[in-house]
Amino acid sequence: MSVTAIVGAQWGDEGKGKIIDELAARTDFVVRYQGGGNAGHRVVHGGREFAFHLVPAGILHPNVTCVIGNGVVVDPRGLLAELAMLREMGVGLDRFFISERAHVVMPYHFVLDRLEEESRGVEKIGTVMRGIGPAYVDKYARTGIRMADLLDADQFRAKLATALAQKNRMITQIYGQSPLSLEEIHTEYFGYAQQLRRFIADTEGMLQKAVADGRSILLEGAQGALLDVDFGTYPFVTASSTVAGNASTGAGLPLRGIRQVLGIYKAYITRVGSGPMPTELFNGEGDALREAGHEYGTTTGRPRRCGWFDAVSGRFVARLNGFDSIAVMKLDVLDTLPTLKICTSYRLGETALSVPPANLNDLAACEPVYEEWPGWQTPTSGAAGWDDLPENAHRYLRRIEELLETPLALVSVGPGRGETIHLRELNV
Ligand code: GDP
Ligand code: IMO
Ligand code: MG
Numbered sequence: 132m133s134v135t136a137i138v139g140a141q142w143g144d145e146g147k148g149k150i151i152d153e154l155a156a157r158t159d160f161v162v163r164y165q166g167g168g169n170a171g172h173r174v175v176h177g178g179r180e181f182a183f184h185l186v187p188a189g190i191l192h193p194n195v196t197c198v199i200g201n202g203v204v205v206d207p208r209g210l211l212a213e214l215a216m217l218r219e220m221g222v223g224l225d226r227f228f229i230s231e232r233a234h235v236v237m238p239y240h241f242v243l244d245r246l247e248e249e250s251r252g253v254e255k256i257g258t259v260m261r262g263i264g265p266a267y268v269d270k271y272a273r274t275g276i277r278m279a280d281l282l283d284a285d286q287f288r289a290k291l292a293t294a295l296a297q298k299n300r301m302i303t304q305i306y307g308q309s310p311l312s313l314e315e316i317h318t319e320y321f322g323y324a325q326q327l328r329r330f331i332a333d334t335e336g337m338l339q340k341a342v343a344d345g346r347s348i349l350l351e352g353a354q355g356a357l358l359d360v361d362f363g364t365y366p367f368v369t370a371s372s373t374v375a376g377n378a379s380t381g382a383g384l385p386l387r388g389i390r391q392v393l394g395i396y397k398a399y400i401t402r403v404g405s406g407p408m409p410t411e412l413f414n415g416e417g418d419a420l421r422e423a424g425h426e427y428g429t430t431t432g433r434p435r436r437c438g439w440f441d442a443v444s445g446r447f448v449a450r451l452n453g454f455d456s457i458a459v460m461k462l463d464v465l466d467t468l469p470t471l472k473i474c475t476s477y478r479l480g481e482t483a484l485s486v487p488p489a490n491l492n493d494l495a496a497c498e499p500v501y502e503e504w505p506g507w508q509t510p511t512s513g514a515a516g517w518d519d520l521p522e523n524a525h526r527y528l529r530r531i532e533e534l535l536e537t538p539l540a541l542v543s544v545g546p547g548r549g550e551t552i553h554l555r556e557l558n559v
Contacts, residue, residue: 133347133348133390133391133558133559134342134347134348134350134384134388134389134390135154135158135347135348135349135350135389135390135391135392135393135557135559136164136349136350136352136375136378136389136391136392136393137150137151137154137349137350137351137352137393137395138352138355138356138373138374138375138378138392138393138394138395138452138454139352139353139354139355139356139358139373139395140355140356140394140395140396140445140448140449140452140454140457141355141356141357141396141397141400141401141402141441141444141445141448142354142355142357142358142363142400142401142402142403142408143170143353143354143355143358143402143403144171144355144397144401144403144426144428144429144435145355145395145396145397145460146395146397146458146460146461146543147172147188147351147352147353147395148172148173148174148183148188149173149174149175149460149543149546149548149551150393150395150458150460150541150543150551151172151174151187151188151189151349151351152174152176152188152189152191152192152548153548153549153551154349154557154559155188155189155191155192155195155349156192157347157559158189158195158347158348158349158559159194159195159196159341159346159347159348160189160195160196160197160198160338160341160346160347160348160349161187161188161189161190161195161196161197161198161348161349161351162187162197162198162199162200162334162338162348162349162350162351162382163185163187163198163199163200163203163351163353163381164200164202164203164350164351164352164377164378164380164381164382165200165202165203165352165353165354165371165372165373165377165381166203166204166263166352166353166354166369166371166373167184167185167203167204167205167206167236167261167262167263167266167353168184168185168205168206168209168210168236168259168261168262168263168430169184169258169259169261169263169353169354169369169430170183170184170185170353170354170430171183171184171428171429171430172184172188172351172353172429173429173546174188174191175546175547175548176191176548177191179220181217181220182429182430183213184209184213184261184430185199185203185205185206185209185210185213186199186210186213186214186217186227187199187351188351189349189351190217190222190224190227191222193223193226194226195226196226196227196228196337196341197226197227197228198227198228198229198230198334198337198338198382199228199229199230199233199334200230200233200334200381200382200383201230201232201233201334201335201381201382201383202233202371202377202380202381202382203230203233203234203381204233204234204235204236204262204263204266204267204270204371205229205233205234205235205236205278206235206236206241206261206262207235207236207281207320207323207324207326207327208323209236209261210229210327211323211326211327214227224330227330228330228331228332228334228337229278229327229330229331229332229334230278230331230332230333230334230335230383231277231278231279231282231331231332231333231334232277232278232279232335232383233277233278234266234267234269234270234275234276234277234278235266235275235276235277235278235280235281235320236261236262236263236266237262237266237269237276237291237294237316237320238311238316238319239265239294239295239298239299239302239311240262240263240265240266240269241260241261241262242298242302242308242311243262243265243298243301243302244258244260244261244262244263244264244265245260246302246305246306246308247264247265248260250306254405255405256366256367256368256404256405256406257367257403257404257405257406257433258404259403259404259428259430259431260431261430263369263370263371264369264370266370267370267371268370269294274290274293274294274297275294276290276291276294278324278327278331279331281320281321281323281324281327282324282328282331284321287317287320287321287324288313288317291313291316291317291320292313295311295313295316298311299311334382334383335382335383335384338382338383338384339383339384339385342384342385342388347559348382348384349559350378350381350382350384350389352373352374352375352378353373354369354371354373355373356373356374356394356448356451356452357402357444357448358373359371359372359373359374360372360373361374362374362447362448362451364406364407364487364491364494365491366491367404367405367406367407367491368406374451374452375389375392375452375453375454376452378392390558391455391456391557391558392452392453392454392455393454393455393456393457393458393540393541393557394448394449394452394454394456394457394458394537395457395458395460396440396445396457396458396459396460396531396535397424397440397459397460397461398440398459398460398461398462398464398465398527398528398531399420399424399437399438399439399440399461399464399465400437400438400439400440400441401424401426401435401436401437401438402435402436402438403428403431403433403435403436404433406491407491407494407495407497408436408438409438409441409443409444409474409477409487409494409497409498409499410438410439410440410441410472410474410499411436411437411438412437412438412439417436417437417438420437420438420464421434421435421437423464423465423467424437424461424464439471439472439473439474439499439501440471440472440473440474440531441474441499442473442474442475442531442534442535443474443475443476443477443484443485443486443487443499444487445531445534445535446485446486446534446535446536447486447487449535449536449537450536454535454537455537455538456537456538456539456540456541456555456557457532457535457537457538457539457540457541458539458540458541458542458543459528459531459539459541459542459543460543461543462511462520462524462528462542462543462544463510463511463512463544463545465506465507465527466506466507466508466509466510466511466512467506467508468506468508469505469506469508470503470504470505470506471503471504471505471506471527472501472502472503472504473501473502473504473527473530473531473534474499474500474501475500475501475502475534476500477497477498477499477500478497478498478499478500479493479496479497479498480496483500484497502530504523504526504527504530505523505526506523507520507521507522507523507524507527509521511524511544512544512545512550513544514544514552515552516552517542517552517554519552520542520544520552528542538554538555539554539555540553540554540555540557541553541554541557542554
């Protein structure tokens with residue numbers, strides 16, 4: 132038996148989808164534990180490319196049961212579109228389930244996400260506009276609507292009436308926009324509930340039984356630890372807890388059931404949206420990484436900000452999550468560079484920092500202190516094993532491993548299945 136949490140270790144888009152698809156070949160369950168349709172996990176499988184927003188990236192394996200856990204916020208319309216796309220591509224949905232406790236992203240959450248972003252002006256977060264922040268606000272304000280509520284027409288109407296009265300006051304009185312219609316929303320979303328009814332289940336019970344039966348489970352994180360609402364670059368973060376500590380709560384599994392935590396890093400770093408990013412590269416250097424790595428958002432198509440590997444935030448995240456091992460993704464993107472840099476500390480005025488400061492102004496003022504490493508200037512994409520990688524790639528990766536104080540388990544050298552070098556047995 133094993134339960135493995137797979138966690139993004141930077142600002143998202145590290146390549147979690149690829150690793151989950153690959154490891155899912157050996158597991159029984161894949162469970163999303165937080166976030167919502169803001170995630171975009173790309174998987175290249177059987178020569179075809181898939182982009183998952185809500186459905187766990189294990190769905191392409193016919194024997195894997197995929198679960199949207201209670202910690203996720205679900206946009207039913209987006210989910211149905213994703214399921215229709217999968218059906219069209221011949222992917223079976225017999226083993227797909229949604230927690231009855233998962234909260235629903237409602238139309239007013241999308242509206243408020245946009246209006247709140249507009250009102251932030253230059254302080255905007257750069258959200259993906261999928262209603263995620265406002266949906267989590269309602270969850271914690273205890274005005275949220277859950278999947279179980281959506282299935283019960285009367286209960287849904289009562290909860291919707293209460294929530295919508297409040298939201299419409301915000302939409303009209305604060306933002307001067309037109310109110311939304313209760314009848315229209317009720318009809319549309321109760322219709323979605325009927326289409327989703329067969330997938331909605333007691334997934335916590337299902338997973339607890341799976342653990343008791345010794346089945347193997349992957350817990351799929353979305354976003355990354357630097358977007359975590361507690362530990363990320365607040366307020367430029369997402370609205371959920373992305374770290375391994377939340378994997379148990381968001382899936383409904385006992386904490387001690389989680390056997391290992393795998394952290395996913397890119398061999399460099401990217402960020403979409405606003406907020407400080409100490410190792411960001413501008414102009415030609417940043418553009419070159421973006422083009423080589425096709426660094427454009429999976430959900431919004433926005434260009435990703437690109438920078439050198441940041442071992443300061445990287446080690447902070449490794450300790451926070453207690454990573455047992457790490458994967459370094461997209462090594463091949465660095466293949467042509469003559470010199471690589473790794474940030475080993477930040478300089479804030481006269482002070483050297485080895486952990487990111489909590490104060491955002493301080494973080495924004497931090498200058499990266501770099502080590503330089505010679506590049507390998509050889510293609511790595513065909514490498515099947517560690518020994519096939521050039522010596523300078525070994526040195527770069529071993530240095531990252533040393534700075535993160537965590538053993539390297541996987542190195543990815545291409546988007547496809549199999550383009551992964553396994554250094555140690557993960558026992559998933
Ligand atoms: P996620 O959100 O963490 O699942 O990551 P995304 O799917 O948003 O972004 C990662 C992108 O990099 C996807 O387009 C992957 O297909 C691609 N990718 C993953 N691993 C590699 C790799 O080792 N090399 C290259 N060149 N691309 C990769
Ligand atoms: P995956 O799972 C990268 C970013 C947004 C914005 C901030 C808050 O593909 O790694 P939100 O809509 O969540 O309120 O936006 O978080 N963001 C992501 N960046 N990858 C993601 O997911 C992201 N999900 C949200 O760009 O800066
Ligand atoms: Mg992504």
